[in-house]
Each structure stands twice: as structure tokens, then as C-alpha cells.
Amino acid sequence: MQEREAVIVDIDNTVMSCDQRRAALCSDILGRPVSADEVWRDLYCSRLLSGPLQEQYFRDFLSTKLMFLDQPYPLAIETLDLLRARGVRIIYLSGRFRSPVDKGRVTLEFMRKNGLYREGDAAIFKPSADVHDFDFKRDAIVRLRHAHDIRWAIDDTPRSLWVSRLSGIFTVGITTSYSPVRFHFADMIVENWGDVKALVESGIL
Ligand SMILES: [Mg+2]
Numbered sequence: 001m002q003e004r005e006a007v008i009v010d011i012d013n014t015v016m017s018c019d020q021r022r023a024a025l026c027s028d029i030l031g032r033p034v035s036a037d038e039v040w041r042d043l044y045c046s047r048l049l050s051g052p053l054q055e056q057y058f059r060d061f062l063s064t065k066l067m068f069l070d071q072p073y074p075l076a077i078e079t080l081d082l083l084r085a086r087g088v089r090i091i092y093l094s095g096r097f098r099s100p101v102d103k104g105r106v107t108l109e110f111m112r113k114n115g116l117y118r119e120g121d122a123a124i125f126k127p128s129a130d131v132h133d134f135d136f137k138r139d140a141i142v143r144l145r146h147a148h149d150i151r152w153a154i155d156d157t158p159r160s161l162w163v164s165r166l167s168g169i170f171t172v173g174i175t176t177s178y179s180p181v182r183f184h185f186a187d188m189i190v191e192n193w194g195d196v197k198a199l200v201e202s203g204i205l
Contacts, residue, residue: 006089008141008153008169010160011096011107013043013177015076015116021069025060029053043157043177062129064106072114075193080116082200088151090121093140095133095160097126137163152205154196158182172196172205 012018019036026048027034039045049057060066080090092111096103104125111117124144126136137160144150145167153164156177165171165185173183174190183189188205190196199205 003147003149004089005087005151006091006144006148007083007151008091008093008144008164009080010153010155010157011092011094011111012070013156014154014174015080015092016070016072016111016114017176018070020071021066022061024066024069025057028060029056041177041179062103064101064103067103067106067110070110072111072116073193075197077115079193079197079200081118082197084118084120089148090118091144091148092117092121092123093137093153094123094125095136097129097131099128133160134163138167141167141169152187154190158185161186 009015019039022039022045023034023036026039026045029049030053034048038048042048045054045057084090094107096107098104104123107125108117108123111123117123124140126133141150141163150169152170152172153161154172154174155161155164156174158173158178161171161173161183162185170188171186172188172190173180173186174192174196175183176192180189188199190199196205
């Protein structure tokens with residue numbers, strides 16, 4: 001069978017910023033305004049929250065609450081369109097889950113509306129919140145490789161990107177959530193989609 005060229009793309013803080021939503025969730029919990037700067041590169045909001053307050057934050061973040069506040073990166077939309085025009089399939093691989101609430105459905109609706117998900121793309125979500133992200137991504141990649149030539153993978157979370165690295169896929173770390181040193185193992189480190197777009201336009205990615 002002919003293998004189709006594809007790239008694996010994470011969703012949260014890779015193609016869309018969740019910082020506004022995370023700040024709003026913290027604001028609800030603390031009862032005071034919280035800016036996106038206060039939660040920047042602090043996925044667990046541990047600078048602001050601890051104990052039961054942090055547990056509440058996790059419950060809220062894992063629900064569909066305020067998901068409409070997520071903000072697609074405009075240059076991600078443009079760059080993924082460039083890849084599609086070359087016949088490269090966009091495969092979203094995300095720790096967002098289908099159960100107990102179907103975040104996958106809400107996510108696809110949102111991404112279609114915002115130009116991130118187009119005809120021919122694929123999106124694979126965790127079947128359940130109980131499944132570990134690492135195991136989910138590892139198993140999904142094994143299956144994807146039966147029918148795809150995976151050119152590269154991009155992710156904002158080092159331990160998720162590490163799964164692709166272990167599979168021998170060219171890895172691109174985007175430093176929207178973690179500092180560059182956390183991506184010491186990656187084949188390439190980018191700061192934003194402006195970098196990715198330039199690399200795609202020049203044929204490096
Ligand atoms: Mg992510």
C-alpha cells in the first residue's frame with residue numbers, strides 16, 4: 001500500500017493557545033482577575049494555586065468549560081494549509097478525550113469553525129480520560145505508521161513529543177508551554193508558528 005505523507009500535530013498550546021481559558025478558570029477559582037501572563041508557561045497554574053484549588057482547576061480544565069476561549073494561532077492555520085496544498089495529511093493527535101465528556105466533538109466543531117480542521121485531516125482523541133497520554137500516543141503512532149509516512153511531529157509538551165522521538169519520527173518542540181531546555185532531545189526547537197512557516201516555505205520541514 002502506498003504510504004501517504006503526514007505530519008502529527010498536537011492541539012493544546014500547539015495550534016491554539018489555552019492561556020486565556022486557563023487564566024479565566026484561575027480567575028473563577030480565585031475570585032479576582034487573572035491575566036494570561038500570570039499562567040504563561042505554567043500549565044499546572046502552580047504559581048497561583050495549590051491543594052484543593054489546584055484540584056478544582058484540573059477538573060475544570062479537563063471539562064469543556066470555557067473551551068470557546070481557546071485561541072487558534074493564525075500562522076498555524078496558514079502553515080497547515082501550505083502543507084495540505086502539498087498533499088501532506090494533517091493528523092491531530094490529542095490528549096483531549098471522548099469520555100466521560102466528549103471533548104473531541106466540541107474540539108472538532110471549534111477547529112472546523114476556526115479553519116484548523118479541514119477535509120482530509122484526521123483527528124485522534126483519547127477514548128477515555130483514564131488512558132495515559134503517553135500510552136495513547138504511542139499506540140496511535142504505531143497504527144498510523146501502517147498507512148502513513150510520518151514526516152515530523154510537533155508538540156508543546158516534552159513528554160508527549162518524546163513518544164514520537166522514541167518512534168524515530170523527526171520531532172519539533174514548540175516552546176509555548178515549556179522552556180527550550182526541556183526539549184534537549186528534539187530534532188528541532190521552534191518558538192512559534194512563524195518559525196514553522198518559514199521552515200515549511202524553505203522546504204526544511
Ligand atoms: Mg499540548
